[in-house]
Amino acid sequence: MVTVDYSLYLVTDSSLVPHDLTFLGQIEKALEGGVTLVQLREKDLDTGPFIELAYKVKALTRQFNVPLIINDRIDVALAIDADGVHIGQDDMPLTQARQLFGNDKIIGVSCNTIEEAQIAVHQGADYLGIGAVWNTATKKLTKKTLGIQGVQDILAAIPPIPNVVIGGIKLDNGKELLENTTGVSGLSIVSGIMAAPDAKKACKELLSMIRNYVVNPMTVQNEIVEYAIKAIEHIKTKSPLVHHMTNNVVINDNANATLAVGASPIMSTNDEEVNDIAKINGSMVLNMGTLSPKMAETMSMAMKSNHDLGHPIVFDPVGAAATEYRRVHTKKFLESGTVTVLKGNTGEILYIAERGGKSRGVDSVGGNGGEENAALAVKETAQKYNCIVAMTGEIDYVSDGHRVFAIENGDNLLACITGSGCMVSSIVGCFTAVNRDNYLYATIAAILLVTIASEKATKRSDVQGPGTFRSALIDELYNVSNKPSILEEYAKIREVKL
Ligand SMILES: Nc1ncnc2c1ncn2[C@@H]1O[C@H](COP(=O)(O)OP(=O)(O)OP(=O)(O)O)[C@@H](O)[C@H]1O
Numbered sequence: 001m002v003t004v005d006y007s008l009y010l011v012t013d014s015s016l017v018p019h020d021l022t023f024l025g026q027i028e029k030a031l032e033g034g035v036t037l038v039q040l041r042e043k044d045l046d047t048g049p050f051i052e053l054a055y056k057v058k059a060l061t062r063q064f065n066v067p068l069i070i071n072d073r074i075d076v077a078l079a080i081d082a083d084g085v086h087i088g089q090d091d092m093p094l095t096q097a098r099q100l101f102g103n104d105k106i107i108g109v110s111c112n113t114i115e116e117a118q119i120a121v122h123q124g125a126d127y128l129g130i131g132a133v134w135n136t137a138t139k140k141l142t143k144k145t146l147g148i149q150g151v152q153d154i155l156a157a158i159p160p161i162p163n164v165v166i167g168g169i170k171l172d173n174g175k176e177l178l179e180n181t182t183g184v185s186g187l188s189i190v191s192g193i194m195a196a197p198d199a200k201k202a203c204k205e206l207l208s209m210i211r212n213y214v215v216n217p218m219t220v221q222n223e224i225v226e227y228a229i230k231a232i233e234h235i236k237t238k239s240p241l242v243h244h245m246t247n248n249v250v251i252n253d254n255a256n257a258t259l260a261v262g263a264s265p266i267m268s269t270n271d272e273e274v275n276d277i278a279k280i281n282g283s284m285v286l287n288m289g290t291l292s293p294k295m296a297e298t299m300s301m302a303m304k305s306n307h308d309l310g311h312p313i314v315f316d317p318v319g320a321a322a323t324e325y326r327r328v329h330t331k332k333f334l335e336s337g338t339v340t341v342l343k344g345n346t347g348e349i350l351y352i353a354e355r356g357g358k359s360r361g362v363d364s365v366g367g368n369g370g371e372e373n374a375a376l377a378v379k380e381t382a383q384k385y386n387c388i389v390a391m392t393g394e395i396d397y398v399s400d401g402h403r404v405f406a407i408e409n410g411d412n413l414l415a416c417i418t419g420s421g422c423m424v425s426s427i428v429g430c431f432t433a434v435n436r437d438n439y440l441y442a443t444i445a446a447i448l449l450v451t452i453a454s455e456k457a458t459k460r461s462d463v464q465g466p467g468t469f470r471s472a473l474i475d476e477l478y479n480v481s482n483k484p485s486i487l488e489e490y491a492k493i494r495e496v497k498l
């Protein structure tokens with residue numbers, strides 16, 4: 001699913017267009033003025049003319065790279081391959097709409113009560129249309145208006161989810177709404193744009209007001225991708241040494257992955273040389289996968305010498321909850337105060353965060369307990385140990401204790417090979433070694449590189465399953481590192497607001 005900017009969401013109504021202007025002309029002007037999303041809402045058109053009109057609107061929205069949502073009519077949305085569909089409480093149920101429309105498309109749901117919002121979130125809506133906040137002439141209202149407090153009450157009762165508020169919103173009351181609420185992603189406007197004598201000007205004014213309160217998720221994503229591209233260049237030009245003390249299952253794969261991105265691996269667990277290696281080191285990757293008492297002792301030495309020299313230390317607490325031995329050592333390493341980035345799978349990080357992690361040996365089982373639980377787990381753990389925390393899984397969550405980011409790249413096959421999480425830790429080591437100005441972004445960049453490489457690997461015709469995927473993944477780490485602008489096309493990052 002693409003990252004969507006919900007800031008200024010136009011809902012069309014052909015009956016409102018001034019006599020001297022045209023419907024498509026108003027939409028074009030709105031797009032020129034910066035609307036970030038368009039919903040085609042035609043209650044009285046027959047299917048044929050609706051499809052015809054939808055194609056014309058889609059041609060316009062495509063020009064501006066703005067997603068097109070179709071109101072109510074899944075058949076029309078499917079016919080024209082729209083980006084999404086918006087359904088009301090009396091339309092087709094969300095679960096059926098999802099079955100027909102698939103996971104890659106946007107489905108929004110209108111909600112007027114806390115209960116409706118909670119059900120929509122539970123059933124997997126991509127965004128909510130919350131309203132009507134005020135009375136509106138564009139729709140016969142059958143339900144109560146919410147007012148600002150009603151909107152806030154709904155937002156407070158649901159986990160963070162993209163949303164737009166709708167109903168009688170103009171420039172002034174829109175500002176009042178955004179000033180007095182938290183968690184609104186955007187405003188949905190009908191007459192304020194469709195009936196405007198100058199729709200472009202109206203949109204510009206609305207958008208510049210909204211931007212004072214709502215951050216465009218694309219801006220955040222672009223900033224991180226830009227950082228990631230430069231960070232990859234730094235690895236290639238500086239080729240840092242990355243000292244791994246890792247488990248003996250993944251040692252060869254991790255060394256090859258490190259080379260593929262342009263860094264230089266040294267895989268040593270010898271206590272007699274760790275202090276010497278620290279002197280020439282870029283970063284240290286410590287992985288607890290096959291920890292022994294001797295290795296644990298050497299790791300503690302290495303942590304101290306690398307920390308004293310200011311080198312970043314990446315700690316992967318493999319199987320953190322599986323045995324008493326691992327539980328004790330996870331705690332000990334984290335409490336040493338030397339860890340720069342803690343990177344674990346969902347079971348490991350949720351265990352450390354005391355938020356319900358489940359594991360079978362070194363593998364994570366069960367989900368993350370929902371986005372709020374996942375985001376709080378990384379945020380609280382980052383605060384507790386004063387480090388960056390990355391939790392991998394179907395969605396990866398990364399925090400520095402202040403901000404939380406979700407990365408939605410990756411492919412299922414990553415979970416079918418051993419050591420893909422360990423590979424992420426290796427690559428975090430490569431990024432942090434030479435990108436020491438922003439360990440949060442460097443960690444996200446590393447996850448992006450591995451997960452996007454995995455998406456490219458899966459698409460290859462020579463990849464037939466986990467075995468061929470494993471080799472293709474190393475190829476694609478190499479290929480993407482050589483052409484990092486690919487990240488712009490693939491990255492799916494968003495900031496999670498708690
Ligand atoms: N279902 C999935 N869909 C997409 N990407 C996934 C999925 N599961 C895991 N990943 C990705 O796989 C990588 C490894 O994450 P995972 O949580 O499986 O690590 P792990 O359990 O520590 O792996 P290992 O112990 O085998 O090294 C991450 O980049 C993550 O984004």
Ligand SMILES: Cc1ncsc1CCO
Pocket residue numbers: 247249250289290318362418419422
């Ligand atoms: C399978 C396995 N066992 C110990 S470490 C490891 C690699 C994945 O973490």
